[in-house]
Each structure stands twice: as C-alpha cells, then as structure tokens.
Amino acid sequence: MKQIAIISGKGGTGKTTVAAAFAELAEQMIVADCDVEAPNLHLVLAHRVKTETEYVGNQTACINTALCTQCKRCIEVCRYEAVSEKIQLGEGLQGEKVFPYIDSKRCEGCAACVYACPTQAIQLYPEATGKVFLSETNVGDFAHAELYLAADGSGKLVAEVRRLARDEARRQNKAVLIDGSPGIGCVVISTITGCQQVLVVTEPSQSGKHDLERVIKLTGHFKIPTQVIINKWDINPEVSQEIEAACSQLGVTVIGKIPFDSMVPKAIALGHPITRYESPAAGALREIWAKISLELTDS
Amino acid sequence: MRLAVLSGKGGTGKTTVAVNLALSWAPYRITTYVDYDVEEPNGFIFLRPQIQSSSTVFLPYPKINGACTLCGKCSEACQYHALAVVGGQVLVFPELCHGCGTCGIVCPVDAVDEVKRSLGQIDVGERDGVQCLQGVLKEGESLAGPVIRELRHLEKKHISQVEEVIVADCPPGSSCSVIHSAEDSDLALLVTEPTLFGLHDLKIAVRLMREMGLDFGVIQNKDDGGTLIREYCTQEGITLLGSIPFDLEIARIYSRGQSLMNEPKWADLFKTLGERIVTEVNLRKTRGERA
Amino acid sequence: MRIAISTGGRDLEKFVDDRFGRCPYFMFCDSEDPMGTAEYKDNPALAGTGGAGIAAAEYMAKEKVEVLITGSLGPNALRVIEAGNIPAYTASESMTLTEAIKAWKEGHLLKISEAGAAHAGER
Structure with missing residues (x-):
C-alpha cells in the first residue's frame, strides 16, 4: 500500500491547497490530515464524521x-x-x-x-491527547484529528491518524494521501516515516528555500524519495530559479510549478478544492497530478 | 517587556512582524530578537546578524559500563524504549532517548554512564542594535524541546534590564513548543491572515492564549480590506493591534529575504505598530495594578 | 521450535499482520503441533510511548522465541532481533497463520536480513 505525504518545511506555502486538489483529482484515496495542531483540510473537504474516538497517548506524573x-x-x-x-x-x-x-x-x-x-508517592496517569475522526467525503474516506488544547504528544496523535488511514486503506485496497504540518521535528518525522514518497510544497522566497533545503535533508536522512512543487512561482521567478538549481544540486526533482492565482483564496473561502474551477493554478495542479498518479500506478 | 509573536497557522507573517518590530524599536530601546521556531528558523535570513558566538545543544543518553548485570531494570523503566536487554547485552538507541536519566536512577549497580549527542545549536549575534538569538534543530532530530529550553535559559541570562524589549518569534501550531516559547510574556501578538484557514487557526491560538492566561492582541497581515478578521475580533472583544496591507511590494521584498525598514512607508507602519503595542502593554499593566 | 507470528486475530485461520511492533497480538506455538500449542498474547509494545518495534523484539527474546514470522522489521527492531539471534521470516498479509507456518516449514519464506521502512516518530 502506497503512502504519499505532502509537507513544506515553512508554513503557509500551500500544502492544504495542494492536498485538497489531489484528493479530488485522485477521487478514491484515503486522505489523512496530519497537521493536528492547525488542521485545515476539513475546511475544504465536505465531509461527514463516521466515527470519533478519543486518543489517550500520553502519561503525566502526579503526586499523592x-x-x-x-x-x-x-x-x-x-x-x-x-x-x-x-x-x-x-x-x-x-x-x-x-x-x-x-x-x-x-x-x-x-x-x-x-x-x-x-x-x-508518584504515579504516571494516562492523559488524553486529542480526538481522532474517520469521515466520509465524496472522494473517499478521510482521517483527521483535533489535538486537545496545550496537550503534549502531537507526534503520537499523528501516528494514530496514520494508523486509522492505513487500516482503512488496507481494507479498501487504496493508497493514502497525507497533508502534513510545517517544520522538521517530531510531528513531521511521524508524518513521513514509512511513506514511499514525499512532496514538498515550497514558495519562491529566501525563507521558503532555506526551509526546503532543511526538509530535503530530513527526507534524505530517512531515505524517502522526494519531489518538489513550487507554489506561486511567478511571485519571484529569480528565486524560483534558485530553488530549481538548489534542487538539482540536491538530486531532487521539481515536479511542477503553480502560478499565483487569485482564484485560490476564493475557492478556500467557498470551502472547495481549487480543482473545482477552471483557473491557472487548477490547470497546473492537474498536470502535476497526472505525473504523480502515473508513478502511483507503476508501483 | 517580553512580546511573543505567534500564530496557529504557518506562513502568516510571524517572522515579518517580529523582525521588523525589533528593527523599528532598536534605535530607542535595548532590543533582543529570539527565534524560537527552531525547526525552521527564518529570522536571521532577514536580520543577517554578525554572529558573535555559537554553542551546541546536547542531549545526554546512556552508555552502559562493565558493572552491568543485565538485570533489565533500565529497559523496563524506559518509557521511550531506548534500551533493550537482549542476547547478553544492553542495546542503546540514542535517537529514541529523551535524556531523562531514568535508567541511571533505576540501575542498582551504577552501570549507566551518560554521554551526549548534539541536537542542534544556538547562535548569538547583533545587527543594527538588535541582539539576535536563534535555536536551530539538526535535521533528522525530533526533539525541539531541549533546544527551546536551552534558548530560554540563554534569553534569561542575556536580559538584564527591565525596560528592555524582547521579541520572541514562536513556532507555528499549538503544541508544548509554542507554550514554552510564549509563556511569561507581557503580551502575545497573534499574527493572522484574512482567509478561512487563517481565521480557523487564529481561533485555536486564541483558545490557547486563554488557557495559558496570557494577554494577547491580533495583528492582521495581508489585510485585503475585508471584514473576516475584524468581525471576529469585535465579536470576541479582542484588540486588533494593527494591520499590514496585502501588497505585492511587501511580498517581493520578503521573497528576497530583506527587511521592510528600508522603505519609509513600511518603516513608518511598523513604528506606529510598535508604539501601539508599547501603549497597550502599559495600559494593561496599569489596569492590572488597579485590579 | 517455538514460533511467534504477528497477527490481527486470535485464531490459526486469521491472517498474518505485516506490522511487527504495532500488531494487536502475537501467536506463539510449537512448530510441530500448532493446533495443540497455539496461544495468543496481546502485544505489550502497543501500550508504550514509542519504540514499539524495540519493545516487541525484546518481548520475543523474553518469550524465548526461536523463529519469528512477521511482515517486515524496522531497523531498530531488526537490531534487537539480530542481537537475540532470532531468525525472522517475512510472510504476506494474505496468509493465514496455518499457511504461514506451513510455508516456513517448506522453506518458502524469505529470511529478513534488511530493515523495512522505519515507523519512528511515535514518541
């Protein structure tokens, strides 16, 4: 069973926009939102919660x-x-x-x-980490979570969301598409380990580039094949070019570039994936998905 | 005065706000900028400080010495399964170890020595009067906590005067890393953007602030003149401290990794915002003293 | 020989679970008489905070397992299994426990010598 994770290093580069588009284009994949600290995918994937369970993954010491x-x-x-x-x-x-x-x-x-x-006098007591949901959408089942406020253990909650998605994918003989979180630490490691492919969504800025390089080192550390998508590439074509050069030096493919598109925030505001519309960004995403889905069926 | 700059959602402009506020205060106040987003620290890209010193953040892990009797107590006690007693030896998995020292506590024969491995580093520098600190987690390491803790200690050592301003650029999300970087601040600045995602994650950040009992206000970035964020703030009785307009020039300056201080228009905006924040902090202090 | 197999159910006709550290149960039996000796135990590593593969592998050694049949082993679990000198074989999830034991006896199962994907981060 194949698992693809979408991450970014830097926040706000468009992970969720890409994930929602791919979920819709793929039609039948199990989708997992592993950005449990600031989940957004449920806002653009119309869904109905089927099961809701509390996940207890932590322990806290308490003194008698x-x-x-x-x-x-x-x-x-x-x-x-x-x-x-x-x-x-x-x-x-x-x-x-x-x-x-x-x-x-x-x-x-x-x-x-x-x-x-x-x-x-001291004992460890289990502590609830958050809630895990399995929902249905018109493009397949959707695993997501809600971290309890100020709870520790978001990495473990991510593992739980992935377990749910994996079990469902196994049962339905489908692949898993994961929307990840920013960063390179515990939560992201928990999101990508065991994945066959990682897509990094970046933006043409020095911060985006800096964070992309760190994320590529991370996926290299775990030996996971990695490809890059440059979002809003035309905001700064020179930096986009720098990113492409950096990627080729690191031996990572840029699988596609998405233009800046004022339709994207409008689609989000309406609660729809961008691919519902005819727009430049939607077109680019369709092209990128065509390449990815080809590899998906190959293996 | 300590200010924590944060946002639930990533990429809303925390670093833009933190860096430019620090730069705009620097001529008038002793100012320190601290980047707590150790997974992806970006502040130094814009500040380009002259680095004065760097130090390594270490985490201890166990090394078993010859006194070991293979009793297995260490492996039983370790909550992270960083030790396994098997085939007449104790295997240690440093990357799973949280450095808590429990194995050493339970070992009856003192067979646990501690060695250390590097988790990341802390850099200290200076730029245009701004003292700059950042923590950097090493790629492949999962534990941001120890780097953040060490950075916080260093921040405390660094700060000597009360009238000093500390701007803490916090990580995105709503985890313990955010709490540990933001706690004990005089005011939290929640940076948001007027999108459905921005608003959703702002609500998470607001709940977190209320849970922590931290005073906060909102700064709207990429303001498109819409009412999404304004209406929410009015409804919730939250102070909207200021707005930064959606502007392609800002996006371009940002994408090149430059501060906004060179453009008088934006320099003025941040100066005004900075003054507003200082007033707000003082106002809340006197209000707090009266209450 | 004492065999252990990772499984999702408590029955010889249930299937092999390809997860080692995170499988719900382990079946233990004597390879000469699976029917008469099979016993099922909860995977103790499930309760842990992380490093489930390591804990499950250590459990195999404690249970004096002589042959392990599972899907794949992460690098950490493999290190422990190797230190314990327990030969591990890979079986597919479409096999029942009975079929897996038979396939192992007939020498059809491949020995695990390389680590599969790690599932770290559950810390």
Whole structure:
C-alpha cells in the first residue's frame, strides 16, 4: 500500500491547497490530515464524521501528597523543570506546607520522579491527547484529528491518524494521501516515516528555500524519495530559479510549478478544492497530478 | 517587556512582524530578537546578524559500563524504549532517548554512564542594535524541546534590564513548543491572515492564549480590506493591534529575504505598530495594578 | 521450535499482520503441533510511548522465541532481533497463520536480513 505525504518545511506555502486538489483529482484515496495542531483540510473537504474516538497517548506524573515526605528528590531528578514547589495553606492559616507540584504541561511522562521517589508517592496517569475522526467525503474516506488544547504528544496523535488511514486503506485496497504540518521535528518525522514518497510544497522566497533545503535533508536522512512543487512561482521567478538549481544540486526533482492565482483564496473561502474551477493554478495542479498518479500506478 | 509573536497557522507573517518590530524599536530601546521556531528558523535570513558566538545543544543518553548485570531494570523503566536487554547485552538507541536519566536512577549497580549527542545549536549575534538569538534543530532530530529550553535559559541570562524589549518569534501550531516559547510574556501578538484557514487557526491560538492566561492582541497581515478578521475580533472583544496591507511590494521584498525598514512607508507602519503595542502593554499593566 | 507470528486475530485461520511492533497480538506455538500449542498474547509494545518495534523484539527474546514470522522489521527492531539471534521470516498479509507456518516449514519464506521502512516518530 502506497503512502504519499505532502509537507513544506515553512508554513503557509500551500500544502492544504495542494492536498485538497489531489484528493479530488485522485477521487478514491484515503486522505489523512496530519497537521493536528492547525488542521485545515476539513475546511475544504465536505465531509461527514463516521466515527470519533478519543486518543489517550500520553502519561503525566502526579503526586499523592498524603504519601509525600517533601524530600524533594523529584525536583532534583526532573530534567524538564516540571516539578516545582507549591505552597499549600493549612487549615486556619497555620501549618503552611510546601509540596512539590508537577506542571502537566512540562511533564514528559518519563517516570524519573516515579522511580526516584522513596515513598512511591508518584504515579504516571494516562492523559488524553486529542480526538481522532474517520469521515466520509465524496472522494473517499478521510482521517483527521483535533489535538486537545496545550496537550503534549502531537507526534503520537499523528501516528494514530496514520494508523486509522492505513487500516482503512488496507481494507479498501487504496493508497493514502497525507497533508502534513510545517517544520522538521517530531510531528513531521511521524508524518513521513514509512511513506514511499514525499512532496514538498515550497514558495519562491529566501525563507521558503532555506526551509526546503532543511526538509530535503530530513527526507534524505530517512531515505524517502522526494519531489518538489513550487507554489506561486511567478511571485519571484529569480528565486524560483534558485530553488530549481538548489534542487538539482540536491538530486531532487521539481515536479511542477503553480502560478499565483487569485482564484485560490476564493475557492478556500467557498470551502472547495481549487480543482473545482477552471483557473491557472487548477490547470497546473492537474498536470502535476497526472505525473504523480502515473508513478502511483507503476508501483 | 517580553512580546511573543505567534500564530496557529504557518506562513502568516510571524517572522515579518517580529523582525521588523525589533528593527523599528532598536534605535530607542535595548532590543533582543529570539527565534524560537527552531525547526525552521527564518529570522536571521532577514536580520543577517554578525554572529558573535555559537554553542551546541546536547542531549545526554546512556552508555552502559562493565558493572552491568543485565538485570533489565533500565529497559523496563524506559518509557521511550531506548534500551533493550537482549542476547547478553544492553542495546542503546540514542535517537529514541529523551535524556531523562531514568535508567541511571533505576540501575542498582551504577552501570549507566551518560554521554551526549548534539541536537542542534544556538547562535548569538547583533545587527543594527538588535541582539539576535536563534535555536536551530539538526535535521533528522525530533526533539525541539531541549533546544527551546536551552534558548530560554540563554534569553534569561542575556536580559538584564527591565525596560528592555524582547521579541520572541514562536513556532507555528499549538503544541508544548509554542507554550514554552510564549509563556511569561507581557503580551502575545497573534499574527493572522484574512482567509478561512487563517481565521480557523487564529481561533485555536486564541483558545490557547486563554488557557495559558496570557494577554494577547491580533495583528492582521495581508489585510485585503475585508471584514473576516475584524468581525471576529469585535465579536470576541479582542484588540486588533494593527494591520499590514496585502501588497505585492511587501511580498517581493520578503521573497528576497530583506527587511521592510528600508522603505519609509513600511518603516513608518511598523513604528506606529510598535508604539501601539508599547501603549497597550502599559495600559494593561496599569489596569492590572488597579485590579 | 517455538514460533511467534504477528497477527490481527486470535485464531490459526486469521491472517498474518505485516506490522511487527504495532500488531494487536502475537501467536506463539510449537512448530510441530500448532493446533495443540497455539496461544495468543496481546502485544505489550502497543501500550508504550514509542519504540514499539524495540519493545516487541525484546518481548520475543523474553518469550524465548526461536523463529519469528512477521511482515517486515524496522531497523531498530531488526537490531534487537539480530542481537537475540532470532531468525525472522517475512510472510504476506494474505496468509493465514496455518499457511504461514506451513510455508516456513517448506522453506518458502524469505529470511529478513534488511530493515523495512522505519515507523519512528511515535514518541
């Protein structure tokens, strides 16, 4: 089963516009939105939620103050600065007590304090990361998620969305198309590992180029075949050319270029993929998809 | 005064706002720019600071010494499965290790030594009176957290005076990385754009700010004169601190990796925006003191 | 010989699961009498925070598995399996457990010597 991920390094280059267009052109692929921190694909893919499940992927340490002897060993061992002292007022304003307190936003659930505590006062508790949805659209099933506010573990939530998409793809004998997130860290690594192909959407700016080079190093590190799409290439043709040169030096193909097109934001505002319309960007995307789908059926 | 520049959605113009605000304050105030978007730091492309020093960010990982009795406690305790005891040896997987030190805590015979590997680096420089700091995560590494933590420590060491301005350019998204870069700021500047995506992600950022209890205001970038963002801000009672128009000239200057300060028109815009932000921070402070 | 197979169901007529670290169950049996000795255990690595392949591979060693049949192994899991001297073979997902055991006995399964795609990032 083939999995293609669309990522960008830099944010706002047009990943979701491209992903929505491909989802529509492919007609029958399982689509997964792995940008769980700022998901947008559901805004342009008309869908109906079929299943909704809570995903519990994290652990947070919690202190049972009844067992705590205030030895502060937990504060010493925590390397994430998650344990600090909190003053707890005793009854009648006397017997003010200082207790160690664990900030769940900083706790990484590593269990160092759990093992270090001499009185077994600390335990790890599971923590919900977010919600995972499987929806249906007129172009195939769609896996997406919603990260709970300030929750840790977006990388794991991504893995869960991909698992759902993969299981569905396996059952229906289809390929998976993934809309990724900006960056090169944990979340993006979780998005691309195990994919057969990565498409990087970039824009003709020095930032776009800088971030593209970092993303190409990342996919190279994981040995995933990578191709590049330059979005709004005609905003700055010189930088587009620089990007093409940089790509050829890195041994990466630029599979297509999309022109700046004022129809794109209009289509988004209407909640539709751009390929519903006849426009320059839609035409370019159709051409690029034709090349990709050819490779898709090849393997 | 610490300002956190952020946005749920990527590419809305965080760096444009952060860099140009820093440059416009620099002649009047001691100003420090810190790029916390360690996965894709872009501020230095525009600031082009003279680098004064660079340091490596290390993460410790275990190395098992000869005292090991293969009891397996380290592997049992490791939440990340970075250790496996198998076939008469302990295998260590540094790339899975979070450097928490739990294996060393549970080892009964002191067989865990710590070595370190590089996760990325921190650069310090200066440009036109702006102190510039950035963290850079190495490609292929997944943990941005330690780089951000180290950068925050460095920022604190760097800052000595209260009247100083710190502009923190935060990563996109709504994860713990955003929280750790933005917390303890006097005001968060949420940069958005007037699209359906921009608005959707702005709402996420607003919820995050409210959850964190952080004061915030909105800056609209690529303003097309529409009412999408304005109406939302009015409805929610959010201060719209300023707007940057949609302008192809800005897009072109940006695409070349230049700051907007060389164009008087845009320099004035950022100066006005900067003044507005300072007023807003002071206003909220006095309001807070009164309350 | 003690065999382990990654599987999606608790029955010899159920199929091989090609995921090693993230399969729901492992079937253990004696290769001479699968019917009489088959037992099914939940994959303990599923509960973990990451590095599922490593945890599952370590579990194979703990269970004293002599032959492993699965889809593919990531680089980390392969390192552990090799350190434990457990020969691993690849079977397709269209095979039932019974068919996979038969194919292995007849020497039709390919030995895994190269790592498949990693599924890192679940950290």
